[in-house]
Amino acid sequence: MNGVDATRQIRALPSYAQTPILAMTANAFDEDRQVCIEAGMNDHIGKPVDPDVLFETLLKWLSSGVQAP
Numbered sequence: 001m002n003g004v005d006a007t008r009q010i011r012a013l014p015s016y017a018q019t020p021i022l023a024m025t026a027n028a029f030d031e032d033r034q035v036c037i038e039a040g041m042n043d044h045i046g047k048p049v050d051p052d053v054l055f056e057t058l059l060k061w062l063s064s065g066v067q068a069p
Helices: 003-011 030-039 051-062
Strands: 022-025 043-046
Touching: 003 030, 022 030, 022 051, 030 043, 043 051
Parallel strands: 022 043
Antiparallel strands: none
């Protein structure tokens, strides 16, 4: 199962509907990002990973106030 399929299945679970899911992938084209967002992911981090972008994105979602079930 890939990340897009996993995200769709996670989003189908009521208690995980708001849990942040971030894509981390080498597929960095706009079309790839859109597929991830449409599947229910909250954000997209392209590879190779820029540590500053990674930490900024993680901080954004960790401080969003969304709680895991």
